[in-house]
Amino acid sequence: MSIFLSGAASAAALREAECARRNRLEVLKALSQGQVSRRELIRWGVFTSTGMLAATHGLSPFVRSSWGAIPTGVPPSPMYGVQAFSTAMPRFDVLERHSDPFTYLKPAPTAGANLTQQVLNPALPGVQPGDTGPIEGRPGGPIWAHQDFALYPPRIAVVATQDPGRGNTVYNPAVASQYNCGIDPTATLPCAFHPGLPTQVGNAVWTFNGTVPPKLVIGRYGEPILFRHTNQLPWDVTQNGGFGRHTISTHEHNGHHGAENDGFTGAFFYPGQFYDYHWPIVLAGFRSMNTGATNPYAATPDDNGGKVNIPGDWHETMSTHWFHDHMFSFTSQNVYKGNAAMFNIYSALDRGNEGIKDGVNLRLPSGTAKSWGNLEYDVNLMLADKAWDQYGQLAFDIFDFDGFLGDRMTVNLTYKPYFEVERRKYRFRILNASVSRFFKLALSDGSPMIQIGNDGNLLPAPVVLTELDEQGIAERYDIVIDFSRYPVNGKVWLVNLAEHQDGKRVAKDLRLSEALSGQSQDPCVGRFLEFRVVRDPADPDYSQVPAVMIPNPDLSGIPVARERIFEFGRGAKQTTFDETSSAFGPWGVKTDNADMLAADFGRVSAAPRLGTREIWTIRNGGGGWDHPIHIHFEEGQILSRDGSASKVPPWERGRKDVYRVRPGGTVRITMQFRDWGGMFMEHCHNTVHEDNAMLLRWELDDGGAPFLRPLPTPIPRPQGVTFRDPTQVLRTAL
Structure with a gap:
């Protein structure tokens, strides 16, 4: 209906x-x-x-x-006279990189959690006057210490806070204003979805540093980052603007590092605490493949136009990540409030300098001013539907557990903006940061785009498309658009073709002419980003899209140790009743054809062995909904869809970390487990489904100290993290 x-x-x-x-x-x-x-x-x-x-x-x-939906479950978001494409799209705000983290950060980072005590604010739940607790919210002890901290000590510090919204006075787009629609970075940017819309006040939004536009971290292989995230949200849990939880856990979405840095849903931390995340940025397989760092394709850019070889499998090179909150049962609300950012990872292959010809650099659109990490022609786009109340403040309604849909399209947290481009090739790293909405993108004139990446990875070969595939929540599609085919002063628009009637799935993929007609009842269908071609490029376009990019790792020689089946569906039951770790909701996961279970982060549902390869089948338990399934830590390759390898389209033939199962569908994937250990997750990335209990825990260890099998479950409190034995270990897990 x-x-x-x-x-x-x-x-x-x-x-x-x-x-x-x-x-x-x-x-x-x-x-x-x-x-x-x-x-x-x-x-x-x-x-x-x-x-x-x-x-x-x-x-x-x-x-x-x-009459309660448009399709938000709330009345239409008022527009205050604002028109589409009347304000510029801001580039991401690049977080500063600080060298020598051990000197810059106070206190200095440590391998184990910093358990120095501080007096707690009595406004925190369960806190009495005089209570103390640790300054770092990371669980203590050897299991949650940073793995290989001495082997990969952090070389760069990046700091951010989580704060209520405020004006941005330190905006750093990392490009000259001519590449950012003329926006003056020295002017204060209000915390608003458009200059003509009300400023978000109080606790309506909770963003990184409390400001917009979204934040971007820039890193490169072989240069470990220490990301210090400080929780500066209100002490009082009731001061949340009506939704959201003031405890957070930061998931670096599909980072290849230990579980202590993964943002486990049960490793959340409180206001007044920080959490040090150690992102080593290494190639998978560094312990067992190319250990002598002799392969020229396994390399990272230096600061002088050269490169430095690193160990590991170059076929595992990654490019486009993001990070976001993973608070148990509140992920959808916290991400929707603004806890979402992106992370560009650079390598010798994907250098971010299109002009260097060394036989390894793919020379994708970027720029040439710096040795690596140029952003002039490499643009991050965060797509998200939003809604606001009669006062213009961000609104959210969770009571359709099928999924929340907003009625206003934003790009980089700006309502239907324009973006100025030159007549040349651009790379766009497109993130679906919605709660429940899928997108399907096309250009308004039906001209081709080149898809070069899916999720965190460049494809084995580029794919030319006039319409992208449906893009599930958390999926990233990297595309190249060549604007040289348009005249100066020409315009073209990105268009959404995916029409929703509810949050369960896309109701219909419209034809381009239908989406442009304005007849759809879904207010997020149609044009949502205007490209304005403003000039010829001042310098030649040195970029290219090579016919071969990053071939997949060859896993054929690795025996399959185990096959598992995970079915995602409705009608879940809860077999555990821990008030902290268990959740209740209509959604759940069935493991190896056993019961459909609601989430409990104390339950162990799978435990593959380190150094093995497994095949996992992800099954949709019904035809009336779609699920974008995210498996943390390890990337996989899709072997078949609905039992057929031929049904895997070219744009899904690279490595992935989100697998859209489609209504009634089945995806069979293969993964190998190596390098790091700990407890990880698998869940639906329709975050309303995840919060209403479509999530499970799986864990990986090497069978020796400090790891145990099964691992004890962390239970955070302001006074410190305690541990419990798992509430349940499934018979099929081990």
Whole structure:
């Protein structure tokens, strides 16, 4: 059933929808602040036994007379007279890189968690006056110490806070203003989705450093980063603007490093604490392949136009990452509030300097001013649908557990902007940072784009497309667009073809002409980013898109140690009842054809052995929904879709970390497990599904100290992290 409110809806219908929104907001507020639990809401009749919002007049958007969705479950987001394509799209805000982390950071980073005590604020839940707790929220002890910290000591420090929104007075786009639509980086950028829209005030948004635009970290292989993330959110859990939880856990989405740096959903930390994440930025297989660093393709750029060889498998080179909150049961709310950023990783292959011809550099569009990491023609795009209330403040409604959809398209947290380009090739690193919405992109004139990357990886070969595939939540598509085919003063638009009626799946992929017609009831269909061709390039375009990029690792010689099946679907039951680690919701995961279980981060569902290769089958348990499934830590290769290798399209034939199973579909993948250990996750990246209990824990260890099997579960508190034995270890896990 479509739940879109018609554009011709009466004033009475809009008033009733606003009433339903306010009523649901009160329930959401109480739930987000820990005043009630989902179990209590079921007992009171607010939720059904399956975890859905009860069909109650004046509360549920699914009661026809409540008119509560557009498709947000709330009335239309007011526009205050703002028109599409009337403001510039800001480039990402690049976080500063500091050399010598051991001198720059106070206190200096340590291999184990820094358990120096501090007096706690009594506003924190469960804290009494005079209580103390550690300054670092990382769990203590050898299991959560940074693995190989001495082997890969951090060489660069990057610092960020999590804060309520405020104006940005230190914006660093890392390019001259002519490459950033003339935006003056010295002027204060308000925390708003458009200059004509209200500033986000109080705790409406929680972003990195409390500012917009989104943040970007720049790193390169062989240069470990220490990312210090400090939680400066309000002490009082009720001060959240109506949704979101003030405890956070930062997941560097698909970083190849130990679990202590992965942002495990149960390793969250509190306001007043920091967490030091150690990102070694190494090639997978560095312990067993090319250990002498003799392969010229396994290399990182230096500062003088050359390169330095590094150990590991060059076929595992990665490029486009992102990082975001992974707080248990609150990921969707916290990411939606602004806890999302991107991370560009540079290598000798993907150097970020298109002019260097050394036989290894692929010379993708970027620029030539610096030896590596040029951004002039290498542009990060964060796509996300948003909604705001009658006061223009960010709004969220979780009570359709199928998924939340906003009614306003943003790019880099800006409503339908324009971006100025030169007549030459550009690379765009496109991230779907939505909560539940899928995108399908095309150019308004139907001209071709070249897809060069999928998720964190460059493809084995580029793929020329006039329409990209549906892009699931958390997937990254790297594309190249050649604007030399357009005249100066020409315009072309990125268009979304994927029409939603609810958060479960794409209802229909429209033809380009349909999407451009303005007839769709989905307000996020159609044009959403305007490219303005403003000049010829001042310098020649040295970039290229080579026919061969990064071939896949050859796993054929590695025996398959185990096959596992994970089915994602509805009707989950909860077999554990720990108030901290277990979740309740309609969604769940079935392991090896056993019961469909709701999430519990204390439950171990799989435990592959270090140094082995496995084949995992990811199955969609129904045809009425779609799930983008993310497996942490190790990347995989898709062997088949729905039982056929021929159904794997060219743009999915590289390495991936998010696997969209499609309604009723099955994906069979292969992975090898190596280099690092600890507890990791597998979950749906429709984060509403994840929070409502479609997540499981798997773990990897080397069978020796400091690791144990199974690993003890961390239980964070402001006074310090304690550990418990796992609540359950599935029979099929080991």
